[in-house]
Amino acid sequence: MTAFSPATAPLARDSTSPTHPIRVLVCDDNPQVLDVIGALLTSEDGFELVGVAMTTERALEHAAHSHPDVAIVDVSMPTMGGTFLARELRRRGLCAQVVALSGSDDHDTVLAMLDAGSCAYLLKSDAPTAIFDTLRRSMRGETVLAPRLTHELVDEMLKKRTVEQREHVALGHLQALVEGAFRDGNVLEIVGQPIFDLDRNRVVGVEALARFHFHAESSHAPDYWFNAAAQVGLQSELELLAVRRAITRLADLPEGAYLSINASPSTVSSPAFLELFSGATAARVVIEITEHTEVPDYLALRERLAPL
Structure with a gap:
């Protein structure tokens, strides 16, 4: 599997810090x-x-x-x-x-x-x-737990709270978990899975796959992260982050190979998604619509992607 290194840009200082101690x-x-x-x-x-x-x-x-x-x-x-x-x-x-x-x-x-x-x-x-x-x-009003406690306690709390409390606590921790991927550049990594043409005996494309590294004792499959993001209203933001990371690795692909990315219909239809692609970039990208989400209107989606 072709590996892409995660982004290493330093994180900016928090602009919401209070001016007084x-x-x-x-x-x-x-x-x-x-x-x-x-x-x-x-x-x-x-x-x-x-x-x-x-x-x-x-x-x-x-x-x-x-x-x-x-x-x-x-x-x-x-x-x-x-x-x-x-x-x-x-x-x-x-x-x-x-x-x-x-x-x-x-x-x-x-x-x-x-x-x-x-x-x-x-x-x-x-x-x-x-x-x-x-x-x-x-x-800032956030709930903060030691990293190794976060995943374990979500399940523990769900067992002990009323229905209303469960929803509030679980969503709060899921949101903190997903937001961690935006703050820490090492949480989300994009790796490449080669697409091989047997007739031509060469790599013709690379599928971009998201991998998450939050904590050694509490790793989860990508579906867990994207489902969590959807529950707290951050699905498009997390998908856009993954697509943005994938696009930056176009130069690492074999000559002439395309990049295959996967995203939900709502993300693909968003203006922010279209803004990620220049003419040259779009020519080397294949967009796959995730099979996990129903496409409500294929004609509208096609029109939305027409500029690409």
Whole structure:
């Protein structure tokens, strides 16, 4: 199989970052954890450490005084526990967001902290710098989980929530998963499957195939990703990303070979799809309509593709 390397362009800095520092209260009964997180926050622009607390009582007192933007809460806080602290911080309106921190990936613990009002769950085994992205995303109202928890917890939550809650939680995590493919240039890779002409004994074309590399322990077939994108309204965006990546590899094809791409009728009919092709590019591309989606109007689709 002919391999295409994934795009390696650096990711742009997030333009939605707040202009004022994110004010953070750190709550953990381990002094070493407090020292490490405190040092990280004070060394990074855009963050302000407003205090630390080793007990739930002290954490509530400190939050009432400093009103942090985010409270990082250890799930094993002494006395009342992390779930109580998270719930009280949100109930009293003492901070905008709560980020859970734990050494355990136990599903019941994760669910308990999310139910208590946490918007994120970090593992202490994660890279220390992961805290910066988590804090920024939490301030944008996103739900953030350690990567290896995401897929497992979607199924776990679906079993424990009401029908209405299930829909909300599952869609939220699917959206976070799909959006990760747009943020991280290494998640989506385009590989090429040669199309061989036996009579002429040569490669006459290459079919572009999408492959996703999210996490070694939670890989899924391409259909899973595109179905997830469809459920959260991002199907065309993900397909367009794949087509755009495939087109950039035209120069890597054997001389005279064409590129075969596959997309849904709605994506192929979109103005954004047509804009991807110049005259020279279109001449070397074969467009296949996916068999997984019904074409509602063949004449309209043909007219839409006429400029190509």
